[in-house]
Amino acid sequence: MNELLLRIEALCTAVDSSILIGAGAGMAVVGLFLWLGGARYGTIVIGLLGAAVGAMVGLIVSQKLGLGPFLCMAVGAVILSILSIAARNGLIIVLATVIFALIAATAYTSVVLDAQPAEELTAQKAAPGDSLTAQGQSRFVYQSFSSMDLDARQAYINDLGGSKEDFQGRLKVVLADLWRALGPHKWYLLGAILIGGVGGFLLIWFIKNVVLPLCYSVVGATAALLGVQLLLLGLGAHVVSDLSPRPWIVPAVFGSMTFIGWLRQLLAGRKRHVRTEEAPEEPRSRDAK
Numbered sequence: 001m002n003e004l005l006l007r008i009e010a011l012c013t014a015v016d017s018s019i020l021i022g023a024g025a026g027m028a029v030v031g032l033f034l035w036l037g038g039a040r041y042g043t044i045v046i047g048l049l050g051a052a053v054g055a056m057v058g059l060i061v062s063q064k065l066g067l068g069p070f071l072c073m074a075v076g077a078v079i080l081s082i083l084s085i086a087a088r089n090g091l092i093i094v095l096a097t098v099i100f101a102l103i104a105a106t107a108y109t110s111v112v113l114d115a116q117p118a119e120e121l122t123a124q125k126a127a128p129g130d131s132l133t134a135q136g137q138s139r140f141v142y143q144s145f146s147s148m149d150l151d152a153r154q155a156y157i158n159d160l161g162g163s164k165e166d167f168q169g170r171l172k173v174v175l176a177d178l179w180r181a182l183g184p185h186k187w188y189l190l191g192a193i194l195i196g197g198v199g200g201f202l203l204i205w206f207i208k209n210v211v212l213p214l215c216y217s218v219v220g221a222t223a224a225l226l227g228v229q230l231l232l233l234g235l236g237a238h239v240v241s242d243l244s245p246r247p248w249i250v251p252a253v254f255g256s257m258t259f260i261g262w263l264r265q266l267l268a269g270r271k272r273h274v275r276t277e278e279a280p281e282e283p284r285s286r287d288a289k
Contacts, residue, residue, distance in 0.1 A: 001254070002247045003113035004106065005229065005240045006145040010153040011174050012233055020234030027227030031220045035261040038216025039269055045216075046091055050084025051077040092212065093204050099215045100200025101193045108192040109178075112185050150241055209269065217261030221254055 012020060038045055058076025062069040084091055145153055157170060182189055203211040232239050243249050 001106075001110040001251050002240065002244065003145055004110055005250060006153070006244070007174055007178060008226070008229065009233065009238060009240050010145065010150075010157055011170055012230060013150070013154065013238075014170070015233075017234040017236070020230045024227045024229070024231030024234060027223050028231060029227070031222070031224030031227055033220065034216050035220025035224055035257065036264055037268075038220055039213040039265040042092070042212070042216075043085060043088060046084050046088050047081045050091075051081040053084075054078070054080030092208075093201065096204035096211060096215050097197045097201040099219060100203070101197035103218060104192040104196025104199075105189060108185075108189055109182065112182060112189075113178075150238060210266070213265035213269065214258075214262045216265060217258050220261055221257040224257070225250075225254060 033041075034045065054076035055073040056076075057080065058072035058074070059069055061067070061076070062072035148156065157173060179186070200211070200215075204215075229240060240250070
């Protein structure tokens with residue numbers, strides 16, 4: 001997990017601080033909402049998710065057809081929001097499948113990256129197409145960001161072709177580097193994604209009331225932690241780098257948040273279920289008196 005967070009930190013360091021603060025605060029608020037109450041407001045969450053996707057689709061359509069972007073985004077948001085709410089049960093199954101697949105992919109990738117030692121790549125060991133900071137000069141290979149300091153990570157990304165002025169280009173090189181870092185483990189990663197997706201589908205199908213709060217808690221805790229990371233980056237604090245000597249802290253915080261959010265939503269759902277069962281009995285007791 002720390003390797004992935006370090007890559008996110010290195011990717012976002014060059015972004016304007018005001019953008020990081022705004023995006024981080026928004027993600028943190030949405031994450032806290034999903035973490036503690038996502039299951040209760042599932043219809044609202046599905047509707048907002050559909051609206052966000054619809055707005056993105058509308059923006060793409062407006063650019064393709066030369067139409068007004070705001071009008072297209074509004075129309076797309078309304079249409080997909082209505083369709084999402086109408087197909088809520090099917091979307092919940094799809095989202096749970098995707099979430100479990102992503103959990104499996106993230107967990108497996110984190111284990112692989114965290115387990116790989118830092119190595120050195122020289123001109124003699126370099127494969128064709130590998131770029132070096134200087135011919136014959138050694139550099140760390142992509143497997144271990146935790147073995148580099150902040151400046152070394154930025155230099156490494158720049159060496160791969162990621163310009164500070166081009167966030168999209170930096171994102172592409174970081175993702176490509178992450179894919180290369182998996183090396184021979186790529187097929188195992190695809191297997192983990194498949195197993196996670198199938199497992200999520202079966203679980204949500206048979207024990208929806210238990211798995212759905214877990215999905216909301218996982219997504220909410222992830223969004224909240226990433227939001228806090230971006231917010232602190234905007235304020236100039238590199239928390240993930242500072243916690244590198246203690247790599248267990250972030251996974252422990254994430255696991256604790258996930259369990260607390262899951263348990264809280266389970267208990268809240270059980271209380272609502274008990275209330276709905278007891279509500280029809282009140283008129284009968286009054287008539288009996």
